[in-house]
Amino acid sequence: MPHATSPSPEQDAPANVEDSYMTDAPPAPAEDAERTGDTTDSQPLPANGAPPTLESMFDDDDDDGDEFSSSGPTKADESSQEKPQQQQPSKPKYSSPDILRQFYQRLFPFRWLFQWLNHSATPQPDFQNREFAFVLPGGAYIRYQSFMTADLFRKQCVQMTPERFEIGPQYSVNPRDRKQLRKASAFKPIMKELVFDIDMTDYDPIRTCCSGAAICNKCWQFIVMAVKVVDAALREDFGFQHILWVYSGRRGAHAWISDKRAREMDDTKRRALANYLVLTMGNEQGKRTGIKRPLHPHLDRSLKILNPYFQDTVLADQDPWHSPERAEKLLQLLPDKGLTTALQKKWDSTPDRSSNQKWADIDTVAEAGSLTTLSAKQLVDAKQDIRLEYTYPRLDAEVSKKLNHLLKSPFVIHPGTGRVCVPIDTRTLEDFDPLTVPTVTDLLQEIDAWDANHGTMSDEERAKVQDWQKTSLKGYVEYFRGYVAGLLKEESKGSKRGREEEVQEGAESMEF
């Protein structure tokens, strides 16, 4: 253990609770009990030790979500590299309970996460009836956890040290009480942020630099493109404002949209919105769903955003059609026999042409008159289609379509890489480098280094500095804090307006 200053967790627990005490959480438990009535009593307090373990035993095997439609654990089968089991033998250090406990105790921004999910500073059902699912270091998956306050949530995290946790919807009743309902159908999801998941695996057919779990700055550009296109559509077409992009910890990004209108969408609307954004590309069976002309304004705008990337990122960096086998793919995408044979001939005679040259060749060869079935206009369309195929976002749309789908929380640690799932500031999207995102072990060392450097500071001053402020997580937490503040401001405006209207109505009815 490199953290000489932090003794065993049991010993420093009180001290840590002290230094990161959350102001939004009720300062005294008594007050909390008063406000929420006796519900807090029935809440299994994780601090007692026994109840959560029991819970986990029960919950684990009767999780009754219909697993074909939703939720993390089954979804993971397509991206098996992310499975913790496989990572554990090689890199167990990131998910050791000690490290996780320190992380949750000292660094995790529970306060703002709480406000973000709660849409208010005082706990309300948005947070209290919300499902959290924990993935424990042993691989156990515990669903339907819920918490009355941010502090209780934090306590349970520190106590159970989940490898990661996922956020689900707000339910009609407290998820922990779902078994007590007389009718199972009364337990239903009612609200969740609209979420998106972009994963690099979906890009494997078109990226050449890496494959599978690997990622480099070259292929990260695909995520950058996707974020730009999706973000633009969400803002301009749907009018959403509170969009949080989060690095998924390895090779993808998530989006969380917190606008009230987005949160309240049902499955039909979610599906509609997801399909609006998804562009079905050709599959291996050769069926191509033609993109209709004129292009829908959304696609037109996307293409405008993507065009520069097609030149730089796709043609230059990825060079996707360099080898003859890969060039075959390009030819398949051109629906004109005369053109493809002419191109094939040209490339056979001069084998070492780059993708950039090959792309230009299409036009020169076409101008030389080898188009047989296509008109010049159709060729332009076909080329547009190819550009879209190589640049347009590839969303894992199933994630977005269901209200009850769980998604990994921001700021948790990716068990494979140890990196923190930090939010991405879209204003400086281009500068975001996934490879420099701090890992949990880095962060803990940074705290120690800071403490060592500031040995002369008085205890009083030292107490003012919270642990996350000593690390490179600071910028990310501050960005998140700012984002959440904006969201809360908007929410309080909405509720204030609602109250004013009530008052007005009240006044009117008084006249009668």
Place this chain on the structure above:
Amino acid sequence: MLAVTSAPRIDAKKRAVLDARKRQFAKATWETETYPHRLNFYLTPPTGDIALEQFEEWAIARLKVLAELEACQFRNRSPAETEEYMKPVLEKYMRLSSNASRSSEVDAERKRDHYSHWTLRLAFSSTADLRQRFARLEAQLFRLRMQWDDARERRAFIDSLAMSWETVSEEEKAQWRTELKAATRVWADEEESWFKVAWENVPELVERRQCLLKRGVAYVHVREQSTMVVNEFSRQLESGLELAGRFLPRMDEDNRLSPILHHLSQSFVAPDAGYSESSSIGDITIPTAASIDGLSQHFPLCMQNLHRELRKNSHLKHFGRLQYTLFLKGIGLSLEESILFWRKSFKLVADDKFKSEYLYNIRHTYGDVGGDANRRGRGYTPYSCQKLLTEAPPSSGQAHGCPYRTYAPDNLIALLQNVGVTDRPLLQGVREDVGKQRFHIACNRVFEHAHKGDLRKVKEEGLWAASELDTILHPNGYFKRSFLLKNLGRVKAGDLGVDGPGVGRSGEGEKMEM
């Protein structure tokens, strides 16, 4: 709990339509219902008195219409053909004259329409299955009638609905004209008028990118208006049915109506594309993990394709796995054998990975694990053609769905040739069907060709009832028929027939064979 038991029990027969306190002030709608429009959203239940016979008669007439409409769908008639076919049927059973006709019967006709709708609504609200079917057919009927409606009367009807749309002003049109046209695909000769609604009201159009979106507002072309009205109609009806379903148990005491309603819902038995237990071949031979390879020759193309993909890659992606597991369950493969089958098929996957990632899904499909509802329903039912034809098409690496739909025609032909369908005229026919988007006609064509001889024999000897020779609408139905036809000689005579060993029919079958 206490509140429930202490609530006063209301005798269903004596229950007032309105709350007693409000009743004296309510406007009496008794028999004063007027029908200004030919079309009706059926928002208010009828309140007049009718004879019990009328109650039943009117409902039966409407039921006939709905059954015919459903039959059109099963015969795969195109919308134009359906319209053609339904016109005389509607004329006969449920005439609805327009205002312009000045017929003296107008009000009586509309009353019949109104009352029969509400009667059937009661009859079909009992189960989710019936509700869904009824809502689907009623929406179709509504759409048909709206198409036939006189343009002016239709406009009057649409205007009478309280829907929140706003016309796009000329300035806005000028500002966004190109985008509006591109988004809604307006051709040169089409009317250039649009209206605005919140996008949440037109999810279907958003999904297909057929409207322009600006900050959450959808700009929709006027031609979509009728679709929106039909959608609104189904939405209202669906929620109304659910409500009726909830109230139905309280009505059960009524011994005049419930027998009629029960009878009505029972007689609504047009051929259903649903899966029936009898499509397994469990009574003839018990399929095992080892026999799937052999049986796969009887599989429809969608399943053969999955089987081939599975053998080729020793893996199938999630939706393919789901589709195939359900199909295998449908043919009678037991859970144990199914697990064995998948374990052996995924031969590149380590045991613990299989256990952690795949096993649960297989068990869930069979209803062995999962929530209460899943277990009680013994898992999912095998997918029908309709389901396969309507779900999202496979993306790269996936092989689920109906190949007639998901494959490009050339690749489809190649696939068919690979599985041994080589007859040229047949392939040409398939190509044409697929071009016209009649995917399951293509599939049936392949089936009929493969079993030409046996089918003739069955028909000539009258071994199977006509319904058993109808269009195939379910992959499991395809398999069962294919299997039985190829085993006509070998199967014990008594077991012949798609419906399995029927009690009454088995004797007949034996005679035929002898």
